[in-house]
Amino acid sequence: MKIFKHILLGLLFVSAGAFAQDTEEKEKPQGHTNTNKFKQLYDEFATPNMFRTGSGAPGPAYYQQQADYKMDIEIDDEKARLYGYETITYTNNSPDELTYLWVQLDQNMRARDSKTPLIRSNGIGPATTASRAATTYLKERFDGGFNIQEVSDVNKKALPHTINRTMMRVELPKALNTGDKFTFNIKWWYNINDHVKDGGRSGYEYFPENDNRIYVMAQFYPRMAVYNDVEGWQNSQFWGRDEFALPFGNFDVNITVPADHVLDGTGYLTNREEVFSKEMMKRYKEAKKSYDKPVVIVTQEEAEKTEKTKSKDKKTWKLSAQMVRDFGFATSRKFIYDMMAVKLDTKDVMAVSMYSKEGNPLWGDWSTKVVASTLKSYSRMTFDYPYHKAISAHAPMGMEYPMICYNFGRPNKDGTYSDRVKFGMMGVIIHEVGHNWFPMIINSDERQWTWMDEGLNTFVQYVAEQDFGEWFPDALSPGQTKYPSRRGPAKNIVRYMGGNQDFIAPIMTKGLNTYQFGSNAYAKPATGLNILRETVMGRDLFDYAFKEYANRWKFKHPTPEDFFRTMEDASAVDLDWFWRGWFYTTDYTDIGVKEVKKYAVTTTPTEEGKKLAERYKQFGIDPNSLVYFVGEDEEGYQEALDAGQLADVPTVKEFVMDNFTTDQQKEIKSPKYFYQVTFNKPGGLVMPLIVEYTYADGSKERETYPAQIWRLNDNEASRAIASQKEIVSITVDPDLETADVDTSNNTWPKEVKESDFNKFKNQIKD
Numbered sequence: 001m002k003i004f005k006h007i008l009l010g011l012l013f014v015s016a017g018a019f020a021q022d023t024e025e026k027e028k029p030q031g032h033t034n035t036n037k038f039k040q041l042y043d044e045f046a047t048p049n050m051f052r053t054g055s056g057a058p059g060p061a062y063y064q065q066q067a068d069y070k071m072d073i074e075i076d077d078e079k080a081r082l083y084g085y086e087t088i089t090y091t092n093n094s095p096d097e098l099t100y101l102w103v104q105l106d107q108n109m110r111a112r113d114s115k116t117p118l119i120r121s122n123g124i125g126p127a128t129t130a131s132r133a134a135t136t137y138l139k140e141r142f143d144g145g146f147n148i149q150e151v152s153d154v155n156k157k158a159l160p161h162t163i164n165r166t167m168m169r170v171e172l173p174k175a176l177n178t179g180d181k182f183t184f185n186i187k188w189w190y191n192i193n194d195h196v197k198d199g200g201r202s203g204y205e206y207f208p209e210n211d212n213r214i215y216v217m218a219q220f221y222p223r224m225a226v227y228n229d230v231e232g233w234q235n236s237q238f239w240g241r242d243e244f245a246l247p248f249g250n251f252d253v254n255i256t257v258p259a260d261h262v263l264d265g266t267g268y269l270t271n272r273e274e275v276f277s278k279e280m281m282k283r284y285k286e287a288k289k290s291y292d293k294p295v296v297i298v299t300q301e302e303a304e305k306t307e308k309t310k311s312k313d314k315k316t317w318k319l320s321a322q323m324v325r326d327f328g329f330a331t332s333r334k335f336i337y338d339m340m341a342v343k344l345d346t347k348d349v350m351a352v353s354m355y356s357k358e359g360n361p362l363w364g365d366w367s368t369k370v371v372a373s374t375l376k377s378y379s380r381m382t383f384d385y386p387y388h389k390a391i392s393a394h395a396p397m398g399m400e401y402p403m404i405c406y407n408f409g410r411p412n413k414d415g416t417y418s419d420r421v422k423f424g425m426m427g428v429i430i431h432e433v434g435h436n437w438f439p440m441i442i443n444s445d446e447r448q449w450t451w452m453d454e455g456l457n458t459f460v461q462y463v464a465e466q467d468f469g470e471w472f473p474d475a476l477s478p479g480q481t482k483y484p485s486r487r488g489p490a491k492n493i494v495r496y497m498g499g500n501q502d503f504i505a506p507i508m509t510k511g512l513n514t515y516q517f518g519s520n521a522y523a524k525p526a527t528g529l530n531i532l533r534e535t536v537m538g539r540d541l542f543d544y545a546f547k548e549y550a551n552r553w554k555f556k557h558p559t560p561e562d563f564f565r566t567m568e569d570a571s572a573v574d575l576d577w578f579w580r581g582w583f584y585t586t587d588y589t590d591i592g593v594k595e596v597k598k599y600a601v602t603t604t605p606t607e608e609g610k611k612l613a614e615r616y617k618q619f620g621i622d623p624n625s626l627v628y629f630v631g632e633d634e635e636g637y638q639e640a641l642d643a644g645q646l647a648d649v650p651t652v653k654e655f656v657m658d659n660f661t662t663d664q665q666k667e668i669k670s671p672k673y674f675y676q677v678t679f680n681k682p683g684g685l686v687m688p689l690i691v692e693y694t695y696a697d698g699s700k701e702r703e704t705y706p707a708q709i710w711r712l713n714d715n716e717a718s719r720a721i722a723s724q725k726e727i728v729s730i731t732v733d734p735d736l737e738t739a740d741v742d743t744s745n746n747t748w749p750k751e752v753k754e755s756d757f758n759k760f761k762n763q764i765k766d
């Protein structure tokens with residue numbers, strides 16, 4: 001009847017929309033969208049195919065493009081200008097025919113006509129600093145950007161090309177089929193930016209004291225864009241935030257700089273004997289055998305002497321790198337240079353640092369040791385570092401390239417430094433060296449998915465920081481027993497996740513379009529992985545699966561699904577609920593104890609008990625054979641509690657005698673206290689329910705109910721607890737493992753105190 005009515009109403013609504021609007025909500029035909037939080041991610045995930053399998057591995061038809069570069073680069077130190085000529089050989093391994101190529105012109109972000117400054121919404125505040133006012137309102141924009149002088153084929157014949165801001169389309173004389181190669185040349189120059197004044201991920205820092213510069217160079221050459229099975233050409237413009245998508249290739253790069261510079265970068269230095277002095281060669285050979293501390297190749301004294309004069313001569317440093325996705329180098333006459341050897345499971349590699357006197361003593365004491373420790377930790381969590389060296393170069397920002405990264409952290413003028421500066425430097429070195437794995441080798445698309453490099457890397461950074469604190473206890477400050485990691489522990493993400501929802505975006509958002517970039521793309525994914533490792537999966541299952549992901553996608557291009565799928569495929573843990581909640585929504589964790597009801601066994605049934613007995617009787621069960629419970633708010637509870645335990649009930653006793661073996665009877669526990677504990681979940685996220693029960697004798701018991709306890713009711717879950725001892729308190733998530741944003745409801749009996757979450761919320765309202 002009811003069904004009929006609904007069908008009838010449904011028909012009416014279809015033909016008369018206006019009528020439907022006037023009807024009460026409950027009269028509308030009801031349908032359910034499947035919003036179950038344990039629903040598999042079939043709608044969100046791309047369908048597995050021959051390129052990428054359902055297990056998260058590269059498929060049988062997986063391919064990737066290759067871009068090989070031969071470059072001649074020269075830096076004019078006087079004008080702070082870079083000149084370059086490159087020959088790119090592009091190999092089409094895709095099954096598709098290509099009629100044009102896309103080349104990335106990242107420097108154009110700094111061109112005078114760049115639109116980057118125009119996408120920022122700004123205004124005039126009541127007060128600002130003089131320097132900001134001057135740079136905003138008085139200064140002419142820096143004249144950056146590539147000046148492309150030639151785009152030509154092997155015969156130097158000009159190739160038609162179109163520059164669309166930071167992307168250049170090069171038209172091919174004839175279509176490039178599978179397996180075909182195309183070789184072409186680009187000639188360019190640009191003004192190098194002062195990245196301290198004008199920002200940027202590369203450029204120079206100027207030291208007016210003796211008119212010197214430290215160059216940390218990157219994005220300095222036109223770079224091939226990625227073409228693949230998921231995006232086609234990844235030619236999304238570079239607005240300055242979302243990083244890079246780059247194919248692998250081999251590089252031969254000759255870099256000409258003033259003869260008194262010390263230079264290092266991506267790749268093998270193939271003319272070391274030419275560019276190193278005899279003394280440097282000797283020290284370099286010692287460094288290759290020094291596993292416990294760095295050997296200084298260029299000392300501070302030598303660097304200080306060099307920076308006082310300027311050589312008019314030039315020197316060319318030749319670097320050659322195989323299977324890298326990018327190229328960076330650092331050069332200056334100010335550089336102090338040190339190195340040590342690092343023993344990994346399968347090979348030795350070199351940890352290297354380049355820094356000026358302004359970085360000492362902090363850099364000389366710690367930089368290279370931090371690099372070495374990081375190489376060991378990351379190798380253990382993924383695979384042995386495949387390159388031969390990792391360089392940490394001193395700069396006022398943190399940024400990563402294959403084999404070389406730029407890191408901040410500078411002591412005061414008198415050489416002293418705070419913990420903040422020290423751990424800031426150590427943290428950034430661990431982080432940027434770690435980027436060698438994510439995304440330099442496990443080569444994800446940074447332009448689209450910031451979290452795939454920053455989040456995964458920040459997670460391993462946390463593991464490596466903890467290792468470092470353990471391996472180098474003298475790096476810690478007095479009173480510290482652990483490295484003070486900022487990102488990773490669940491409790492550190494609470495403030496972000498419990499904050500104003502108007503300014504939180506799901507992790508699965510393009511970096512450019514997210515609020516609170518650091519929390520969104522670094523801290524939250526890293527914390528999520530840490531929760532998976534410590535709380536949901538356990539270290540063994542997590543580490544195996546994580547390593548599997550790293551190895552499957554080593555020197556390849558993974559997508560988010562490849563990661564999500566591999567983590568499940570290698571562990572047999574269904575994590576769709578976790579990915580869905582943590583990565584695709586902005587829900588937060590809030591789980592509490594709603595209510596605890598006590599019961600006792602009784603021989604005198606309550607009124608409700610009698611009613612239920614009647615129903616048992618209909619199924620032929622004798623009411624006298626039932627076990628009855630009485631609640632604490634019902635009459636007879638205290639008498640029942642005083643009277644006895646479950647095993648004393650005659651019918652139970654009889655059942656035990658008839659059905660239990662003698663051995664089983666000896667082991668019988670006899671609960672006296674019965675509790676119905678109801679947990680509630682005001683937060684949208686599902687999480688394992690971790691509960692600590694404390695008994696009257698002071699003993700404690702922990703139980704972790706899997707997240708699936710919420711699968712049929714997203715708001716509440718109850719558990720019946722039978723105990724020989726009285727429970728005096730219950731705590732949810734006692735070790736703060738789940739990022740619960742409001743712990744004021746986590747205990748029974750309720751502790752009367754205002755939670756930090758509520759305090760924070762109230763502050764926001766103010």
Ligand SMILES: [Zn+2]
Binds near residue numbers: 454
């Ligand atoms: Zn990073």
